Amino acid sequence: MAQPQNVSHLPASGAERELRVQLAAAYRLVDHFGWTELIYGHLTARVPGPEHHFLINPYGLNYDEVCASNLVKIDLEGNVIGQSDYPVSRAGFVIHSAVHMADSEANQCVMHTHTRAGMAVAALEDGLLPISMTSTGFFGKIAYHDYEGVSLYEDERDRLLASLGDKRAMILRNHGLLTVGRTVAEAFLHLYRLERACQVQLDAMAAGKVRVMSDEIAAKSGRDTDRFSEMEVRDGSGVGSLEFAALMRKLDRIDDSYRA
Numbered sequence: 217m218a219q220p221q222n223v224s225h226l227p228a229s230g231a232e233r234e235l236r237v238q239l240a241a242a243y244r245l246v247d248h249f250g251w252t253e254l255i256y257g258h259l260t261a262r263v264p265g266p267e268h269h270f271l272i273n274p275y276g277l278n279y280d281e282v283c284a285s286n287l288v289k290i291d292l293e294g295n296v297i298g299q300s301d302y303p304v305s306r307a308g309f310v311i312h313s314a315v316h317m318a319d320s321e322a323n324q325c326v327m328h329t330h331t332r333a334g335m336a337v338a339a340l341e342d343g344l345l346p347i348s349m350t351s352t353g354f355f356g357k358i359a360y361h362d363y364e365g366v367s368l369y370e371d372e373r374d375r376l377l378a379s380l381g382d383k384r385a386m387i388l389r390n391h392g393l394l395t396v397g398r399t400v401a402e403a404f405l406h407l408y409r410l411e412r413a414c415q416v417q418l419d420a421m422a423a424g425k426v427r428v429m430s431d432e433i434a435a436k437s438g439r440d441t442d443r444f445s446e447m448e449v450r451d452g453s454g455v456g457s458l459e460f461a462a463l464m465r466k467l468d469r470i471d472d473s474y475r476a
Contacts, residue, residue, distance in 0.1 A: 226285035226476075231264040236284035238400040239271055239325075240474040241464050245404065246329065247279035248467070251411060253330040255279075257392070258308035261325045261400055262316055268292045270316050272309070274302030283476045292317050307367045314373035315380065315396060322382070323396040325403035333414040334393035343387055344413060346434035347426050351413035353441045355434040358410075359383040363390040385410050398454065404463075405445075405456030 227233040239261045246252060246259065255276055263269040271287045273279070289297040294309045308328075315326045337344055346355050361379035364372055380386050384406050386394045393410055397403030420426045429437070445455045467474060 243282040314376040352437035401456035401460035
């Protein structure tokens with residue numbers, strides 16, 4: 217597939233190059249799973265190093281046009297670091313910089329989508345319900361943030377961060393989904409599971425009366441899910457690494473241009 221001109225500097229090697237490849241892969245996977253809404257929504261990742269810089273998609277490109285070299289590096293004020301012919305979405309900057317400015321080890325990557333299922337659950341008064349095994353992974357671990365309109369104003373950043381707290385995911389009410397993680401792989405695994413939980417909930421609600429788990433069972437299931445994920449990565453590669461590596465192999469078979 218022909219790509220737009222890559223105008224940013226792609227390091228020859230090192231942690232930033234690997235991060236760029238992984239984040240570009242996440243954009244392609246969001247496109248692969250049909251979670252895009254035109255050019256909107258963003259996935260960002262903190263660049264290793266002392267500076268508070270993070271990578272974001274070039275505004276105006278489709279997700280299947282994003283690759284490692286055209287990701288834009290910006291600071292917490294929205295200034296582009298280096299060179300890029302592409303602008304950055306103002307709303308994307310506000311939401312993502314809110315999380316990155318806290319400099320939390322747990323929130324190195326932030327993913328925000330406007331999927332049909334995610335926006336639908338975000339419009340429900342009760343939000344996400346513990347009705348599936350997947351949803352229990354978020355029992356007691358999901359935050360909510362009330363809609364304030366399109367996120368264009370920096371004063372919302374403190375409120376977004378306060379709403380998120382120490383949770384791994386947040387439903388932006390009447391808006392969409394947001395997940396965080398220590399790595400791209402972890403944040404993507406959370407996003408996949410949250411999106412699937414929303415899809416299952418809507419399917420179940422459309423089919424009949426839903427069976428809501430007790431708090432005790434939902435909490436136990438959530439703990440066991442976390443324990444299983446941690447047991448699978450005893451080599452220290454991190455939560456979500458096995459799943460994400462498998463997905464990157466899938467991408468490589470389909471189209472590996474995201475690596476460029």
